[in-house]
Amino acid sequence: MRARRTETPSAPKLDWEIFRTLLPYIWEYRGRSIIAMVLLLLAKVATVSVPLVLKRMVDVLDASSGAILALPLGLLLGYGALRFTASAFEELRAALFARMRYGIMRKISLQVISHLHDLSLRFHLERQTGAITRDINRGASSISNLLNYLLFRIVPTLVEIGLVAAVLLKTYDAWFALVVVVTFTIYVALTLVVTEWRLRHRVAMNKAESRANAHAIDALINYETVKYFGNEAFEVARYDEDLIKWEAAAVRSQSSLSLLNLTQGLVIAVGVTLIMVLAAKGVVAGEMSVGDLVAVNAYLLQVFLPLGFLGTIYSVIKHALSDMERMFELLDREPEVQDIPDAQDLKVELGEVRFEEVEFGYDAERQIIHGLSFRVPAGKKLAIVGPSGAGKSTLARLLYRFYDVDAGTITLDGQDIAKATQRSVRDAIAIVPQDTVLFNDTIFYNIHYANLDATREEVVEAARVAAIHDFIESLPDGYDTVVGERGLKLSGGEKQRVAIARAVLKNPRILIFDEATSSLDSASEQSILSALRDVAAEHTTISIAHRLSTITDSDEILVMDGGRISERGTHAELMVLNGVYTNMWRLQQAEDDSCEASVEPLSP
Known part of the structure; x- marks a missing residue:
């Protein structure tokens, strides 16, 4: 028995591991990064030079002997030039980083979406679509925020502090x-400690807000249900209960922010006071000029003003790393079904399908298929019937290789699908599912999706075969009609006809009809069945059916129960057996007769 892989999430990443994951993307732009770092250094050198020019100007203007106009004018021009140079280098650096910043966002987002499409059906059945899209959007935005704050706030501030400290050490007293x-x-240190403490309140606030939004959206989506039971007040009260928790967390978060700002202000005030006292003593002692006092004050402004954003920056970076971790966790998930090394494309010319001693379970405690064997000769029609939970639809998923079997083999034209590429397996099959979900796009787009190389004429012909062309033409926008979210603007029968048109347009060797006419009325069903018979005449067809009247012409019918075949044969052969199939047939006939009787007009 084959070991069943699972798509379990990876262990949480440490912050440095997230940075390490990001490094290869940054490395692709190493040329721009080096140039940008050089521009950063030049900008900060120009910025740090400004107070020195300012000092020189003050000293010249303060000279008792009278200043020559040319000298301060030159210094003033130099002061302006340095200011402009620093700004110009900053903007050039920003322009260089724009390509890297948004390029990395695009590449990672593209990789995540591509990887999600590679993950197996089990993951997509268990996921929450809203949570996944939120993680992708927040993760991509967080990459932008992280690069922005790291490269435009933290690194420049550190470089500037280092340069200022070096100038003060070289020019003035080491103190x-x-x-x-x-x-x-x-x-x-104070900012990091307090911000870590604050983050707990912020997280609680975000969770309360998410719960409130989820409850509000859920209530609005189920608007009719709320009205049916008159529970408007209950929904408002439940929303308010979440808002009360959010309000309490928000107040704590804001109070902690005020405490942080207060302590930050105290530290800066003490530092500035000490330095100004040292500078004033130097001026009084004649060791420093008034220009030196002005320069020191300018340096303090350059160093300490950016620090006011440190708490916010740290909080944003922590949130960014958290959001990026959730996005990178998606990339770390290994697909449950993978192509083997050197997997070959299937070459399906005839379309023979064979299941040989197939066993499968969605998990170890839930065995669905038990030693199943059957063969569908090329061009023949096989029907699979049975009660709900018998494993009928699971066979279609296994044939599509959405899951790998636990034991046994499935072959197409004698080729084991487990040794072939998944893409080639799925290219050989088309399905009309029981529940058809359409894209929120035009009818043409939804049919054309089955074969992106098809012409408009081929799309129209497929719609004719599916008996939906006349309906489409009756719409004001025809084939350009938008079907709405999940195709909700179309009825169930209309959506299934679109699905049938898709299958016709794809034109594979093997067709699967999973309750293909379950949403159609009797007249439409007969029209569709007639069209499907013409289509199936040149294809291998597997029909998963509930209504037995739709599969009486099948070459073989399998009756499944509990993941095993309990009966098999043609319709006539199974009726002779007088077993499970016969009982199902009689029951459905009785139900049909009862429905017909219920619509007969009453006698006057």
Whole structure:
């Protein structure tokens, strides 16, 4: 028995692991990154030079002997040039990073979507669509935020602090540099500790908000149900209960932010005061000029003003890393069904289908198929019937290789599908499912989706075969009519006819009809069955049916019960057996007779 793989999520990533995952994408833009870093350094050198020019200007203007106009004018022009140069380098760096920033977002988003399409059916049956799309959108946005704050806020601030500390150390007393470094260290440590504490309130606030939104959306989606039972007040009260929790968490979050801002202000005030005291003492002692005092003050503004955003930046980065982790977890999921190394494409020319001792279960405790064997010769029609839960639709999923069998083999024209590429297996088959879900696009798009190389004439012909062309032409926009979310603008029967048109347009060797006429009235059913018989004449056909009247012309009928074949044969042969199939037939005939009797007019 083959080991069953599972698509279990990976263990949570550490922050450094997320950065490591991101590095290969950044490395693709290493040329731009190097140039941008050089521009960053040049911009900060220009920025740090501004206070020195400012000091020189003040000292010249303060000279008691009278200043020559040309000198301060030159300094003023130099001051303006440095300001412009710093700004120009910053904007050039931003322009260079734009390509990297948005290019990485596009590539990762594309990779995630591609990977989701590669994941197996089990994952998509268990996932929450809203949560998945939210994780992708937030993850992609978080990449942009992370790169923006790291490369435009944190790295520039660190470079600037390093340059300022170096200038203060070289130009003035070492105490100036020491106070700046110590103040910065205390400020950062305090911010990180308090922000980590604040994040708990923020998380609680976000969870309460998500619950409130989920309840509100659920109630609005089920608007009619709320009205049926008169539960408007109950829904409003439930929404308010969530909002009360959100309000409490929001107040705690804001209060903790105020505490953080207060302590940050205290640290900066102490640091600035110490440095200004040192500078004032230097001026009084004649060791420093008034220009030096102005320069030191300018350096303090350059260093400490960006720190005011540190708490916000740290919080944003933590949230970004969390969102990116959820997105990268999707990439870490291994597909349950994978092509083997050097898998070959199937070459299906005849369309013979064979199941040999197939066993399968969705999990170890839920065995669905037990040692199933049957053969559908090329061009023949096989019908599969049985009660709900007998495993009928599971056979279609196995044939499509949405799951790998636990034991046994499934072959198409003698080729084991487990050794072939999944794409070639699915190219050989078309299905009309019981529940047809359409894209929120035009009718033409939904039919054409089955064969993207088909012409408009071929799409129209497929619609004719499916007996839906006249209906489409009766619509104001014809084939350009948008069907709505999940095709809700069409009736169940109309959606199934679109699905039949898809199968016709794809024109594979093997057709599967999974309750293909379950949503049609009797007249439409007969029209569709006639068309399907013409289509199936040149294809191998497997019909999964509930209404036995639709499969009486099958070459063989399998009666399944509990994942096993209990009876097999043609309609006539099974009726002679007087077994399960016969009982099902008689029961359905009685139901049909009862329905016909119920619509007969009453006697006057």
